[in-house]
Amino acid sequence: MTTEIAIIGAGIAGLSVASELAEHRGTGEGILVLEAERDVAMHTSSRSAQQLIPSYGPEPVLELTRWSIARLLEAGSDLAAPLAWPSPFVVAGSPEDVAAMTVPGLKEISGGELFELCPELRGNPQRFRTAAVDESAVRTDATALVAWHRERALAAGVEIRTNSRVTNVRRAGDLWELTLDAAPQETVRAATVVNAAGAWADEVGALFGAVPQGLQPLRRTAALVSLAEPMPPEHPMVDDAAEDWYYRPDAAGAMISLGEAEPSEPCDAQPHEGAVAGLIATIERETSLRITGVVKAWTGLRTERPSDVPVCGWDPVAAGMFWLAGQGGYGFQTSAALARAAAELVLRGEVGDWLSPATRDALAPDGSPDQSATPR
Structure with a gap:
């Protein structure tokens, strides 16, 4: 044809x-x-990860992201369910690590304000001393x-x-x-x-x-997990500035990710043995989140240009x-x-x-x- x-x-x-x-x-x-x-x-x-972050990436990506978010918000207004909706993104850690992970101009919070927004970080004030919040980020389905x-x-x-x-x-x-x-x-x-x-x-x-x-495919492993105490749906996505693992609320409980960038050949990637268990151990050690089970785990390939x-x-x-x-x-x-x-x-x-x-x-x-x- x-x-x-x-x-x-x-x-x-x-x-x-x-x-x-x-x-x-x-x-x-x-x-x-x-x-x-x-x-x-x-x-x-x-x-x-279903999070669209206008402060994430090099400047050309930031411009493309701003335009895309505006387009999806506009298009979704005519549909029965939105294509995107506001959902803040928080990068938390030491002042040095947060500065290295974020672009200038984001809202800075620390102490009580940070722990009110993300109470699961309250028990680790030495690790999570400050945070940058992108209030223009959105979630998508x-x-x-x-x-x-x-x-x-x-x-x-x-x-x-x-x-x-x-x-x-x-x-x-x-x-x-x-x-x-x-x-x-x-x-x-x-x-x-x-x-x-x-x-x-x-x-x-x-x-x-x-x-x-x-073009280089890079592994990124994530999982949907159930929690002993659910996070509210409006809870922001949280990224650990030091090690780049992150989590956000989900109907199942939470979506969690290693945030790794391990090179791979093009393939139907699957999680390495023990990777999700190690991530769960890290999140439970560094936050007060308690994970009760794994609903689903996967590895995607993020293919990047130099x-x-x-x-x-x-x-x-x-x-x-x-x-x-x-x-x-x-x-x-x-x-x-x-x-x-x-x-x-x-x-x-x-x-x-x-x-x-x-x-x-x-x-x-x-x-x-x-x-x-x-x-x-």
């Missing part, structure tokens, strides 16, 4: 750009999303957000195919010819291919002969192949802005002035002169 735009990967990146492209074009017809797994969002996009993009895309006429891994690519005139590992085997032809393959994006890029972007800024733009060598990857730990919190930027670049060849020139340039693939070049 032949389509105008093929998107490889149906995580938050692939689905959000599919729905955004459909909105910009006025139709989703001619857009095909190819997902290797049996369902969408089965890897990192289903293993999110990752499953609902993925479903929203999927439903928007499908309603507009986008086709989403699962169990459709791209195994081979060749150039056929002005089109890319993608061979799918499907039953029966099929070939898809497209003038434009968006590489939104997450941890596998550099491997997919290699099939096209694209410039490698140095610059720690996502890549969003045309490959400088593989004509018609577009990068949308390297979101790292900022995937959900930058998804709306990256989807809009990608849609504008794919359809118009440039990003509007809603995004600063510095951020536009930071998003450009390695080897690209700028983001004003249209696809060849």
Whole structure:
């Protein structure tokens, strides 16, 4: 079959750009999303901390996050349930560690004010001497957000195919010819291919002969746990400034995470033996939270670029192949802005002035002169 735009990967990146492209074009017809797994969002996009933090990341990520949060808050106002809602983020520890972990301008609290906000830290005043609070942070429901993009895309006429891994690519005139590992085997032809393959994006890029972007998957382990005494739902997410483990309230009790960044090959990552037990021991030692059981544990892969800024733009060598990857730990919190930027670049060849020139340039693939070049 032949389509105008093929998107490889149906995580938050692939689905959000599919729905955004459909909105910009006025139709989703001619857009095909190819997902290797049996369902969408089965890897990192289903293993999110679900906290969007405007003070987390380098400056281009902060700009993308601010725009994305505003977009999700606006879009959610017309839905039965919001896509995002206010939920403060607290980084607690020594003054030196907190300063190293945060950007200037956040609200600073200590002593009684900190322990009133986070009473579980009260018994460890030497470790948690001060904190920075990002009151502009929001919580999201990752499953609902993925479903929203999927439903928007499908309603507009986008086709989403699962169990459709791209195994081979060749150039056929002005089109890319993608061979799918499907039953029966099929070939898809497209003038434009968006590489939104997450941890596998550099491997997919290699099939096209694209410039490698140095994408490195990094492990991050988390769990949902039950608590002897539940935290109130409005309790902030708390990050330990010294060691970067963190937790937040959840309907199950709490979501807890090691906060590690261990390099990995692209894979369906699973927690190392003893990792969650060690994290539970740390949290119970350093706070008054008492964990009564593990509901679910997982490890996601946060795939980062060396610059720690996502890549969003045309490959400088593989004509018609577009990068949308390297979101790292900022995937959900930058998804709306990256989807809009990608849609504008794919359809118009440039990003509007809603995004600063510095951020536009930071998003450009390695080897690209700028983001004003249209696809060849």
